[in-house]
Amino acid sequence: MSHCVRNLPTATVTSVHIVIMGCGRVGSTLAHQLDEWDHTVVVVDQDPDSFRRLGSAFGGTTVTGVGFDRDTLLEAGVKDAHAFAAVSSGDNSNIVAARVARETFGVENVVARIYDPRRAEIYQRLGIPTVATVRWTADQMLRLLLPGGVQEDYRDPSGNVVLAQIHVNPAWIGQPYQRLESECGVRVAFMTRLGEGLLPTSRSVYQEGDLLHVMVAADDAQRAEAALAKAPEGQ
Numbered sequence: 001m002s003h004c005v006r007n008l009p010t011a012t013v014t015s016v017h018i019v020i021m022g023c024g025r026v027g028s029t030l031a032h033q034l035d036e037w038d039h040t041v042v043v044v045d046q047d048p049d050s051f052r053r054l055g056s057a058f059g060g061t062t063v064t065g066v067g068f069d070r071d072t073l074l075e076a077g078v079k080d081a082h083a084f085a086a087v088s089s090g091d092n093s094n095i096v097a098a099r100v101a102r103e104t105f106g107v108e109n110v111v112a113r114i115y116d117p118r119r120a121e122i123y124q125r126l127g128i129p130t131v132a133t134v135r136w137t138a139d140q141m142l143r144l145l146l147p148g149g150v151q152e153d154y155r156d157p158s159g160n161v162v163l164a165q166i167h168v169n170p171a172w173i174g175q176p177y178q179r180l181e182s183e184c185g186v187r188v189a190f191m192t193r194l195g196e197g198l199l200p201t202s203r204s205v206y207q208e209g210d211l212l213h214v215m216v217a218a219d220d221a222q223r224a225e226a227a228l229a230k231a232p233e234g235q
Contacts, residue, residue: 017039018084019042019081020041021044021084022043022086022089022094023043027045030145031058031060040077043061044064044073067093068097070100070104078101082107082108084101086112091116095123098110098111114131129209130209160217162215162218163189165211165212166228167212167225168180168206168229173207175206176202177191180206184228186227187215187216191210191211191212191213
């Protein structure tokens with residue numbers, strides 16, 4: 001199965017340092033895309049042969065070692081990392097590495113790939129955004145690593161209306177979707193939560209890790225992005 005990464009906007013984040021643990025298909029895909037966007041990328045893997053997937057065109061750095069080992073992470077420059085992706089083949093290794101990156105080194109944007117979707121919610125409650133591999137692909141991971149901007153999912157034939165993913169300020173966590181729609185002037189079409197698309201109800205609240213898909217006039221997309229990037233009124 002191949003992993004397709006669309007060209008997502010990167011204007012809101014430039015030249016940041018990103019550490020990727022795991023150089024399988026997803027890890028190498030992420031590494032190449034981030035490298036093409038001129039970010040500084042370090043890929044960590046226990047198996048040096050895995051780096052062959054990167055090829056000669058990869059402009060980043062590789063480090064051989066255990067991805068949750070402190071010395072390995074320091075060699076990878078985790079202290080200066082804007083984001084950390086744990087995408088090895090082991091659920092336990094991924095969640096341990098992600099927690100070390102966030103809790104020990106204070107990396108702000110962290111995501112862990114989890115093969116077992118039943119365990120993903122447990123890890124999510126630990127404060128680590130997770131990606132259920134069987135449902136999500138590398139483009140959703142990039143949205144967590146580099147939040148911001150507007151990613152179009154669909155545009156109607158006239159070009160007037162778009163369905164787009166837009167990053168939401170974390171201050172909205174726990175707030176009703178109805179309030180978000182009212183204050184930000186958007187219509188929530190659906191949200192993706194733990195890899196599943198869900199239709200919001202009158203009782204739905206925004207949760208950490210939700211990907212928001214909104215319907216908005218094409219000319220109003222940037223205003224909607226700016227509104228959703230702000231905290232709720234009174235906070």
